[in-house]
Amino acid sequence: MNFWIATAIFIISYGLIVSEKIDKTKVALIGAGLMMILKIVSQYEAFYNVEYAIDYNVIFLLIGMMIIVNLLSKTGVFQFLAIKSVKLAKGNPLQILILFVCITAIFSAFLDNVTTVLLLVPVTLFVADELELDPFPFLISEVMASNIGGTATLIGDPPNIMIASKVQLTFLNFICHMAPAIFFVFSFFILTIKLLFGRKLHVKEEIRQKILSIDEYNLIKNPTLLIKSLGVLGIVILGFILHGTLHYEPATIAILGAAILLVISKEDPHHVLKELEWPTLFFFIGLFIIVGGVVKVGLISKLSEGMISLTKPSAENMFVTAIATLWFSAISSAIIDNIPFVASMIPLITNTAHAVLPTTADVKPVIQHSTLMPVWWSLALGSCLGGNGSPVGASANVITISLAEKAGYPMSFKKFIIYAIPITIETIIISTIYIWLRYYVIC
Template sequence: MTVDAIIALIVFVVVYYLIISEKVHRSIAVVLGAFTLTFFGIFEDPDYLFKNYVDFDTIFLLIGMMLLVSTIKDVGFFEFVAFKIIKLSKNSLVRIFLMMNIFVAFLSAFVDNVTTIMIFIPITLAIADAAEISPIPLVFSEVLSSNIGGTATLIGDPPNILIGNAAGLNFNDFILNTAFPSFLSLFLILAFLFFTHKKTFTRKLDFNLESVSISKINLIKSLVLLITVLILFVFQEQLGINNSVIAFGMGFVSVLVMNPKNIEKQFTEIEWGTIFFFIGLFIITGALEDTGILKQIAIFFSEKFGESPKLFGMLLIVMSFIISGFFDNIPFTATMIPIIKMLPGINVAFSNLTPFWWALSLGVCYGGNLTPIGASANIVALTMLLKYSNTKVSFKDFMKFSLVPSLISLAVAILYIEYRYL
């Protein structure tokens, strides 16, 4: 192993430790890690670094979607829709449980999971308080639904964005390949949660929530913007427009339509820490590829499982699921992408990479439900539970609730990948 490879590996391990331990904010950790690599001259050509390792399609897609979501969120569109769902339930907790989770899953397929959770948790806590029940079953079910729903589309979860851009997969590809197992997992998980908490969900309720108002013009604008961007995503291949161009352009269109005189405020809504995290992460994983470390890992996996793509696919799902449950799934996804890309050059048995892209997607996204630190939405939900309802949930308590639902989704993913692709 060369000196450059050793430095790259040390930086990667240190940064990964800082991300897991949260001793330093993850954005600071990866940016300083990237700075260290460039300082020691790991990359001989900085231009080559930015052209080949920093995925600006992903960066611009994230910025555009953050702008779009923030402008619509500010006018109360998501709260309005959530309130309508509650009204439609006619004071039935079973209907509320089903409708809230289905809508959370659907919205998470197109909107950042954290945003979805932040919109629905306050309403959910109000429902639980009025019904005099523990908010944990409702809140936890929505966390699970948000992560499952985010798996269904290209833009639903950051790992999917990484995979889509790396593998050249478009919006429709994800709909046709990950939507079905996501819907099936959601159905089975909700059925399991209903029967295990039947006494809670079948209680009779009698309560009223204050109405959430939104001007008719803002409602129409929000609907038009969302429908337009979704149509463009669906037909982006026929239009010959990159997903990042659509998202970035529509993000600024949304500002122009909804709040053109206060663009500075909308810029503050962008999660710049996440953007810089992605940039630094691309550079760090690029160093692992540039110094040959990832190729060595790929060779190891190929030697152990190279004669059986089926076995490798199953291993990839389980490994992705477990690692993403305990560690941030974004670094792991970014690390595995170049490894998967290298497989055809090592063994012809891996000439078709399609099964492995979907195996990685389902594994890393479903694994986020396993622990309270498996996904950002989990952490946000637990923070809001403590802040607004004084309900503290331990690591162990979360896993007691999430373990079986998570294993259900893992089983669905394994069977789906095996029988459809391998």
């Protein structure tokens, strides 16, 4: 009986999240509450059990980075970079677009894509207004760049954080395996947006001169806080790179960095903490409990059995499983938010590994088996890049569309997918070639 109740809660919750008729945070918390009140998972299991509980490494890593970026945003550095980009591009709208896209991708790789679009979209709207340009080419290019750039590192996109936490992967693991793929994906993406938007972007000369006259250095509001914030951020990123050697979780490094910056910045913590993305954090918390419930009742086990039957993985080779995971993840993440999708896939792949791969006391855990690793990288690539496929595919998409609508530039579902679907297919094809060459030809 618990199996069907948990499955119903899971499916209904996902349906409501996709429909967006009820706020996703409310849905996640209601679903989590039902899982516990109906005793599908006990409160102890939801909060403390290793197999079913909330992944606190994900939650506290996000909290730490949100605090650091919040304080960094108070310095005006993001506005400075926007105007500086305009000047570097000499007011050429196509060059501005490419620079903005590059800044978005880089920031998304080392911060997180949700925070990056929250900070850069208002700046983009400001520049587009000043240049009297349609912001749509900028916004859709930036949101897709945020998801592409965020794919490159452990901290760039929430699905990567979740995968790394489960599989015990390091920052350097992601740089080594994901960054090369994203280099090729992003290179083709730049060429694509040049073809799509290059002839549509024109600006009047007098308007161009007006924005070039803005002194970007006047936009830096707090130079002292900027130096402190960049110093702490640099140390935190170094900590992420070395965390495998230091034997600290990324969440520990992020929280310590956030605490130090709060102290040395002398900012009121009440104001800083109030501005964090608490709805997103509680969405994660509720979602982890819902997924924990369906893991406990065996739904994920049954799905893993189906995956084994379909792709026929073996202890020697999982090529078909890896490619199937890549495309299935991309398609699914375009339909539903990639965060709940990955939360569901992680235990599915884990169960598949335990069913197929040998276990001994003298080797790494089964989920780190060399045969399985391409499947994890496929999940990361598919879920992060697939999030570009629709307005609801990733949290960064939803936030960008909401900010644009508030500014008077609504982005329709249809217009979004006309551009998003072909680009997403392009990125997944490149990823397929990368997985095949990297792990099954060159190796």
